[in-house]
Amino acid sequence: MINAILLLADLKNANQFDWLSLIEVAVSSISLVAIVILLIERREKKRPYLQVSFELIKSNLVCLTIKNVGEVPAVLNAVKFSKEFIEQLPERGKKHVLDKSCLSLTFYPKQQWVICLEVIAPDVVNYNTTKLDVTLTYTPKGKRKKYNETELIDFLDYSDFLVYISEIDELKEELKKLTKEIKSIEKALNKMTLNNSTQVATQNYIMLRDHMKNTIVTERSNIEKNKSDD
Numbered sequence: 618m619i620n621a622i623l624l625l626a627d628l629k630n631a632n633q634f635d636w637l638s639l640i641e642v643a644v645s646s647i648s649l650v651a652i653v654i655l656l657i658e659r660r661e662k663k664r665p666y667l668q669v670s671f672e673l674i675k676s677n678l679v680c681l682t683i684k685n686v687g688e689v690p691a692v693l694n695a696v697k698f699s700k701e702f703i704e705q706l707p708e709r710g711k712k713h714v715l716d717k718s719c720l721s722l723t724f725y726p727k728q729q730w731v732i733c734l735e736v737i738a739p740d741v742v743n744y745n746t747t748k749l750d751v752t753l754t755y756t757p758k759g760k761r762k763k764y765n766e767t768e769l770i771d772f773l774d775y776s777d778f779l780v781y782i783s784e785i786d787e788l789k790e791e792l793k794k795l796t797k798e799i800k801s802i803e804k805a806l807n808k809m810t811l812n813n814s815t816q817v818a819t820q821n822y823i824m825l826r827d828h829m830k831n832t833i834v835t836e837r838s839n840i841e842k843n844k845s846d847d
Contacts (some may be wrong), residue, residue, distance in 0.1 A: 664764070665691030667724060669751045671770045673780060674731060677738040679772075681751065684729035690758035693722040699750035712734035723758060738772070738780075747773040 650697045666687035674680045685691050703714055706813040713732055722730065734741075741747065 647747035650754070663689060663757075665689050665724070665755065665757050667753050667755050667764075667766055668694075668695060669690050669753060669766070669768050669770075671772065671775070672731075673738060674733070677780065679734045679736050679738055679741050681732045681770075682729055682752065683724070683732070683736065685726055688726055690726070691755045692757045692758050693720050693724060693753065695720055695752075695754040697750075697752040697754075699746075699748070701746045702744070702749040705744045705746060707735050723763075724755075739760045741772045742776040744772070747771055 637724070650746075664687065665685060667683060668686055669681055669683050672680050672682045673720050683693065683696070698714050703711060709732070715733065720811075724730070749770045749772070751770065752770075754763060755766075756763050
């Protein structure tokens with residue numbers, strides 16, 4: 618680049634135009650610009666990119682998805698939500714978004730985490746404040762440089778969009794109804810047992826987000842009642 622500038626200066630001082638030299642200067646300048654662009658693109662590829670978006674998960678339950686769309690790992694340091702919107706959420710939803718100012722969550726490329734707001738879409742679009750500002754603060758893994766990404770989500774803008782329910786989702790809903798009916802029938806049959814009682818073996822389990830234990834039946838066996846004559 619310096620040589621190109623010097624060459625232009627020489628041409629000006631000589632008060633003459635050497636078109637061949639001028640072309641050489643132009644080509645050199647274009648090549649230099651191309652190299653700079655390539656270096657910038659290479660540097661951008663080496664930085665992480667986190668994005669937040671609104672999604673409906675489990676029917677019409679409102680959730681926020683944070684995803685690493687870059688090519689390198691990122692560490693999420695903080696998530697900030699606009700207070701005007703958060704104050705409208707139910708208490709359980711507020712707990713999911715409060716105190717997110719000191720985090721250390723690692724997101725690898727294409728990895729995502731979901732925050733549930735514990736509210737359904739029809740309720741959100743009727744809020745007084747339907748706009749939610751979300752700011753992500755994150756760093757590349759092992760580095761200190763911080764990046765900030767802010768996304769404005771206006772749930773009212775989504776109100777006129779159609780939520781597609783596939784045939785598989787419809788089948789799942791029908792299976793849920795059928796399962797509920799089967800359990801109801803099974804419960805009624807157990808009450809109708811006269812001479813035999815049913816002993817069941819159960820197993821307890823708990824999900825990460827549950828506050829109470831869940832129980833499933835693992836084994837059933839029939840035991841005859843002992844009859845005694847008074």
